[in-house]
Amino acid sequence: MKFRVDRDVFTDAVAWAARSLPVRPSSPVLAGLLIEASNEGLVLSTFDYETSARADLAAEVSDEGSALVSGRLLADICRSLPAKPIEMSLEGPRVSLTCGSARFSLATMPVADYPTLPKMPAATGTVASSDFAHAVAQAVTAAGRDDMLPVLTGVRIEIDGSTMSLLATDRxxxxxxxxxxxxxxxxxxVAALVPAKVLGETAKALTSGSEITIALSSGDGGEGLIGFEGTGQGGVRRTTTRLLDGEFPKVRSLFPSEHLTVAKVNKADLIETVKRVALVAERNTAVQLKFEDNQLVLDAGSGDEAQATEVIEAEITGESLTTGFNPQFLLDGLTALDGEFIDLAFTQASKPVVISSTDAGESDSFRYLLMPRRLLS
Structure with a gap:
């Protein structure tokens, strides 16, 4: 194996393939990145039996062949290289990498021991890459991070004709x-439950091209696979991941059809105010929000400890109420929303609030529902 390749193109492809490498691989070869050189160019791939990544790119190949090297080490080396072409060759049990005056020699692992990547399922459809990346970034905001509840660490993708819905919850x-x-x-x-971390990283990384192809297959016993394909710097990027098994909770009914109180607030003002007031909130305590007389009063802190109060303008329709929320969860939802103004809609103080954009346009239909927290007396 011997080839010459553009430094930036190769570095981008290595980073794409190496991003899904396991931190603690069950087998040493699963920490490897497979480099395959042929007359058609290079293929770089990784696979840990759950998620696979593959990058195709052009290169000047002198000798065909393949090599398996440490993916994270190669990614670190590539990021540090000068802006000159990279030359790589397989020399016995090691790979030689030269870039300008920099030279590295890397140990290889047995290619024969590396698992075969799963095939990309048949295409289910395409979506604009920028729209998909933005939608996924909003949806994963509420995804769980507790591995003891794996179903809640996923994003449920529901497809109904030309409409795609993304749902996530951590309870x-x-x-x-x-x-x-x-x-x-x-x-x-069709519906699929996709690991939120993989979905978020993939959508963000596939914005170089105009669209992403999504390929979904459901296997026997409820086990399935989802694949994503797009273009990156220098070539095609593909990734597949196994779908999460389990029943995602039926959460759509949690969004109420009617609201007794709706408050319209400037989003930037509310974000900055929550950040300031939350500075004195003790850990795991709520920031209080009081809606009345076209004002929103935010309070935090209690007793002999530090306290904070701030008032911002709000257009309030309906009854006055007082409630409280986890400040970080509230900020997560606010920062995920587009537009200048947001609506906070309530049925009653003890029920969840539904937060949505007032002026983000019809293209953004993001809703964030947040459970209230008990206020300290």
Whole structure:
């Protein structure tokens, strides 16, 4: 194996493939990045039996062949290289990498021991890459991070014709985002539970091209696979991941159809005020929000400890009420919203609030539902 390749193109491809490498691989070869050189160029790939990543890129290949090297080490080396072409060659049991006057020699692992990557499922449809990345970034805000509840660490993707819905919850909050996409079959109806971390990283990394192809397959016994394909710097990028098993909670009914109190607030003002007031909130305590007389009063702290109060303008329709929320969860939802103004809609103080944009436009249908926290007396 011997080839010459553009430094930036190779570095980008290595970073794409190495991003999903396991921190604690069950086998040493799973920490490897497979480099395959042929007359068609290079293929870089990683696979840990759950998530696979593959990058195709152009290169001047002198000798065909393959090598398996430490993926994280190669990624670190590539980021540090000067802006000159990279030359790599397999020399016995080691790989030689030269860039300008920098030279590295890397140990290899047995290629024969590396698992075969899963095949990309048949395409289900396409979606604008920038729209998808933004929608996913909003949806994953509410995804759980507790591995003891794996179902809640995923984002449920529901496809109904040309509408795609993204849902996530960690039991304390819920995100719902809809967007338009282009299905292969006009009347397509399918659902999948995708690991939120993989989905978020993949959507963010595939914004170089104009669109992303989504490929979904459901296997036997409820086990399935989802694949994403797009373009990166210098070539095609593909990734697949196994779907999460389990029943995602039926959360759509949590969004109420009517509201007794709705407050319209400037988003930036509310974000900055919550940040300031929360500075004196003790850990695991709520920031109080009192809505009345077209004002929103925020309070935190109690007793002999530090206290804070701040007032901002609000257009309030309906009854006055006082409630409280985890300040970080509230900020997560606020920062995920677009537009200048937001609506906070309540049925009553002890029930969840539904936060949405007032002026973000029809293209952004993101809703964030947040459970209240008990206020200290």
């Amino acid at each position: 304390f909050r819920l995100s719902h985002r809809e967007l338009t996409w282009n299905p292969q079959t006009p009347d397509a109806s």
